Amino acid sequence: MDAIKSYIIRKGLKSGEPLPNEATLCDELGVSRSSVREAIRKLEALRIVSVAHGKGMFVGDMSLxxxxxxxxxxxxxxxxxxxxxxxxxxxxxxxxxxxxxxxxxxxxxxxxxxxxxxxxxxxxxxxxxxxxxxxxxxxxxxxxxxxxxxxxxxxxxxxxxxxxxxxxxxxxxxxxxxxxxxxxxxxxxxxxxxxxxxxxxxxxxxxxxxxxxxxxxxxxxxxx
Missing domain, CATH: 1.20.120.530 (GntR ligand-binding domain-like)
Known part of the structure; x- marks a missing residue:
């Protein structure tokens, strides 16, 4: 989870901007697909990541x-x-x-x-x-x-x-x-x-x- 947050910060991504797909994140972060999926699930609950089925993953609105x-x-x-x-x-x-x-x-x-x-x-x-x-x-x-x-x-x-x-x-x-x-x-x-x-x-x-x-x-x- 921290690795994906660090990726968002490092790339300077803003709310609504797209994230790479799971496979690309696995390669870039050097982690397993199951780890990425678990992290995305948690980050989605926190509104840090938004998943639009059929469209991809995006930086969330980070609502409180x-x-x-x-x-x-x-x-x-x-x-x-x-x-x-x-x-x-x-x-x-x-x-x-x-x-x-x-x-x-x-x-x-x-x-x-x-x-x-x-x-x-x-x-x-x-x-x-x-x-x-x-x-x-x-x-x-x-x-x-x-x-x-x-x-x-x-x-x-x-x-x-x-x-x-x-x-x-x-x-x-x-x-x-x-x-x-x-x-x-x-x-x-x-x-x-x-x-x-x-x-x-x-x-x-x-x-x-x-x-x-x-x-x-x-x-x-x-x-x-």
Missing amino acids: EPLVETLSFRAMTDGKNDLSNLLDVIEVRRILDLGAAGAVCAAMRGTDQPRLLELTDRMMEAARQGRQFMDDDIEFHSILLRSAGNQVLSQLANSMWLVHMAILPQLDLSVSDDLVRSAQAHRDMAVTAMDGDVDGYRAAVIEHYAPIASIVETYLAQQA
Whole structure:
């Protein structure tokens, strides 16, 4: 498996570019066909290699989806209280957003972001009606973090969002009482980012995560 990864790096291959067939890889890497097949199977599961039957093998999209699946499953099976796991995920998301504050505000300062504001308007409307706004939420955070220009950060933050949303429905946890507060925090994040106000942005991030964290902490205290 490491030999094929090294081959991809050495050849400078990018996502979507073709890989040699099994026979050629065996010759180039000096390994058996069974070893190549086993390595390809593992790399395909990790999205490093993509196999299109009848077309060949390609460098995969290297999505963090396997990480999402693993973390989501681990969070629900590791023996800890599911609420404790959710609290851990919330904290990781908060750390990522706070860490990106400077880059996000620098990138968005003085810009117009009509889509961000439209999303916050939709969140506020949904919140007042007691409805969740998950699709708008992930698009909102994706726009902000993509602006930081750090692809790994953006992908990791999106992955943690997906883990968060994978755990949440399992808990039958009501967050409707704090939807408006959360929606307003999104609006504040957008406005402070466009103003280039790093401190204001960080305060809005903390306010954004405070409602769900408070609900989880209250539930945990009641169970203690």
